[in-house]
Amino acid sequence: MQRRQRGLNVGLLLLLSQIFHVGINNIPPVTLVTLAVNIWFFLSPLKPLYSSCLSVEKCYQEKDWQRLLLSPFHHADDWHLYFNMVSMLWKGIHLERRLGSRWFACVITTFSVLTGLVYLLLEFALAECMGEPGYKRSCAVGFSGVLFALKVLNNHYHPGGFINVLGFSVPNKFACWAELVAIYFLCPGTSFAGHLAGILVGLLYTHGPLKKVMETCAGIFSSNHGYPRQQYYFNNSGYTGFQDYYPQGRPGFQEDVPRNYDAYTAGLSEEEQLERALRASLQDRGNSRNSPPSYGFRLSPEEMRRTRLHRFDRQ
Numbered sequence: 001m002q003r004r005q006r007g008l009n010v011g012l013l014l015l016l017s018q019i020f021h022v023g024i025n026n027i028p029p030v031t032l033v034t035l036a037v038n039i040w041f042f043l044s045p046l047k048p049l050y051s052s053c054l055s056v057e058k059c060y061q062e063k064d065w066q067r068l069l070l071s072p073f074h075h076a077d078d079w080h081l082y083f084n085m086v087s088m089l090w091k092g093i094h095l096e097r098r099l100g101s102r103w104f105a106c107v108i109t110t111f112s113v114l115t116g117l118v119y120l121l122l123e124f125a126l127a128e129c130m131g132e133p134g135y136k137r138s139c140a141v142g143f144s145g146v147l148f149a150l151k152v153l154n155n156h157y158h159p160g161g162f163i164n165v166l167g168f169s170v171p172n173k174f175a176c177w178a179e180l181v182a183i184y185f186l187c188p189g190t191s192f193a194g195h196l197a198g199i200l201v202g203l204l205y206t207h208g209p210l211k212k213v214m215e216t217c218a219g220i221f222s223s224n225h226g227y228p229r230q231q232y233y234f235n236n237s238g239y240t241g242f243q244d245y246y247p248q249g250r251p252g253f254q255e256d257v258p259r260n261y262d263a264y265t266a267g268l269s270e271e272e273q274l275e276r277a278l279r280a281s282l283q284d285r286g287n288s289r290n291s292p293p294s295y296g297f298r299l300s301p302e303e304m305r306r307t308r309l310h311r312f313d314r315q
Contacts, residue, residue: 011078012042015085022089030105031092035085038143041073042081049074053139054116054194056124061136068116071141084143091150098157103218107153108146110214111201115145118197126193140191145198151176152202176202 019027019035027035046052052070059067075081096104119140127135155172162169165178176199184192204210 009078011080011082012039015039015082018086018089022093026093027089028093028096028101028104030101030108031089031096034088034092034108038073038075038081038085038088042075042078045074046070047074049076049141050139053141054119055139056120056127056136058139059116059120060124068113071116072112072143072146074141075143076141080142084147087147088143088150091147091154095150095154095157106214106218107150107205110210111146111149111198111205114201114204114210115149115194115197118200119145119191119194122193122197138191138193140194142191142194144190145194145201148176148180148195148198149202149205151179152199152206156202156206 016039024032047070052067052074054067054071058064075084092104095107099107123135123138127133155175159173161172163172163175163178164170165175166182168178170178180192180195180199183190183195201210205214
């Protein structure tokens with residue numbers, strides 16, 4: 001398999017034009033790095049396409065497993081690169097802002113490897129079931145499988161709406177399957193198994209165990225990555241907590257995060273707080289008659305209640 005030469009690389013120029021039109025500052029970091037890596041490998045490939053494409057024969061039989069890492073980031077020509085990276089640009093902007101850059105980086109890395117593994121399993125199964133060894137020699141290259149997996153994620157987070165596929169209005173949740181069939185018939189040279197592998201990986205994440213496995217392996221991520229990342233803040237009472245942090249502004253969907261006052265109340269009811277405060281006040285007076293009472297214990301119970309509610313209302 002040799003890279004098809006187009007001379008001027010018009011597809012690459014159009015891709016660069018599209019990136020600058022969106023604005024580099026408007027592209028999240030992981031998405032931008034992914035675009036840059038794909039463009040770099042297109043201009044300076046680590047290996048020829050025939051030595052970087054993915055097949056059962058080369059990976060499994062000849063133990064050339066480095067192809068799992070090389071194949072997603074190499075493209076057959078400039079137009080192959082253009083269409084894949086324009087799709088990556090749109091999906092990356094939406095998904096990275098929702099998932100956060102660190103988790104999105106984990107998603108891209110995992111999908112890049114896992115899509116290749118599922119592709120190998122599909123080709124191996126086809127070769128064995130149909131008795132056709134040619135499937136084991138079928139070699140695929142490109143980022144399309146990962147993009148199909150990302151499309152499943154995007155449609156999962158935005159289930160409503162429709163998309164036009166060959167003049168037919170298709171619900172978003174079925175768009176991946178419609179595009180899989182449409183691309184197969186319109187572009188016979190594309191890898192049907194590679195695209196199908198991407199869809200299956202995406203479904204493993206949204207409806208299967210993949211997300212939980214990734215969370216367990218990552219360790220440093222909480223169980224709700226689907227929301228914007230959080231950062232520490234300090235309030236004027238000296239307690240630490242969390243607040244939502246949106247690097248690109250608040251997302252389109254509105255989700256009111258309930259405030260958590262446990263930092264102030266230690267999980268106690270108002271009556272329990274009042275009882276504990278009065279007990280502490282009496283103890284302080286008994287232990288140190290000459291020392292000034294603790295702050296706030298000079299107030300009556302009703303005044304304490306009004307003060308506490310007033311402080312909560314200011315948060």
